[in-house]
Amino acid sequence: MATVTPDTSAPHVTEHSVTVSAPVSTVYDLIADVSAWPQVFGPTVHVEVIEEAPESGGEQLLRIWAIANEQVRTWTSRRVLDPEARSITFQQVVPAAPVASMGGAWRLEPVDDGTTRVVLLHDYRAVGDDPAAEELIEQAVDRNSRSELAALKNVAELGAARDELHFTFSDSESVAGAAGDVYAFLDRADLWPERLPHVARLDLTEDEPGIQHMDMDTRSLDGSLHNTTSVRVCFEDRQMIVYKQLRVPVAMSGHTGRWVIESLGDGTVKATSWHTVTLDPEGVRSALGPEATLAEARALVRKALGTNSSTTLRHAKQFAEDTRAGT
Structure with missing residues (x-):
């Protein structure tokens, strides 16, 4: 029987952040409500909740369609919502090529002046650890993360005017x-x-x-x-x-x-x-x-x-x- 060598390559890790002039609860609710994502986040085209298990800590299975590098990609992600810790973790379970694996987290930190610091983390690997594919993924992650954080800030800071x-x-x-x-x-x-x-x-x-x-x-x-x-x-x-x-x-x-x-x-x-x-x-x-x-x-x-x-x-x-x- 052939020996399978385990994949020990480390994923790439990125961090993006923004400070939002809005309460942490407002920001968290916008991220938690996937039905609003196509209106809030520019890259997101459509999101569907496939499975939901609130009793297990707010775990959801999502199907997401979004624009990455000017193409529409679709993938399935599992995420866990933790409102007490003000964090939402996610992991793609059916990635879209050239992504081999993708995960990350939203972390929200209330600041003393009433603002909220939002940190968006990603870890990813390309199929076959292809350097060209890794560069494409890095560009898409960076572009979309910056776009999403800017949009989140704009919408959250509208406050009651958003209604x-x-x-x-x-x-x-x-x-x-x-x-x-x-x-x-x-x-x-x-x-x-x-x-x-x-x-x-x-x-x-x-x-x-x-x-x-x-x-x-x-x-x-x-x-x-x-x-x-x-x-x-x-x-x-x-x-x-x-x-x-x-x-x-x-x-x-x-x-x-x-x-x-x-x-x-x-x-x-x-x-x-x-x-x-x-x-x-x-x-x-x-x-x-x-x-x-x-x-x-x-x-x-x-x-x-x-x-x-x-x-x-x-x-x-x-x-x-x-x-x-x-x-």
Whole structure:
């Protein structure tokens, strides 16, 4: 029998930190709430909790989709939340190549002046201990860590004002057609310029099945064009598409969403478009004028996004119903 030599190479270790002018409880809650990560952290596209065991000290199994070195990577991580120690440890259990192993921790330290020092630790190894791969991982870890800490600081320091800036809404259509046909219409965004009146141009690339990159020009009611870039994760088996805009209109600092298709059991389906938006106060003043209120901005954003998504849903409905009718 061949002898297997144990891998004794030491992992690379990195440390990044930032001081946040907010209470430690506020900062900890933002890190603990993975549902908010796509809005808080720029690199994060989507997160799902696969397993949760609060009785075992807050242990969670997560599936994460995030951008690293301009590519969407997905991996599974296990993390343990310890609110008393103000720490959250994590370890990738199914890494994405070229990562062979990745772990780390968030550690929060309250400071006497009411601020919080946040330390983000990583330890990692590359597949085969390849130096080129290690350099790529180091670049991604450094870039994402700096981005995440800066975003965490910005959001935490908003305090109660965040409730005014952050909102979620939805629009739905009942469809007398097949869920698969509605999904197909939404999935084939490359055909939207031919199918949707408000889409002037759309470039779509799909480096791997289910991961789409979109560069889109949308036509407003006044005829002006607005460019956005987005990443979409498509779940055909669940009839769901989630997305994150990487380039957003000036009044926003973040925009994520999802398309959800539900069979109602009577031969019809419910198709819903969800939007979650975070406004940028300076962007609101720049776009709408110095006297503009956040309430006015919310109403305008709700109308603009809701009009476009409702139009898309109506065309998806027509497509599915025509397909069922054979027309």
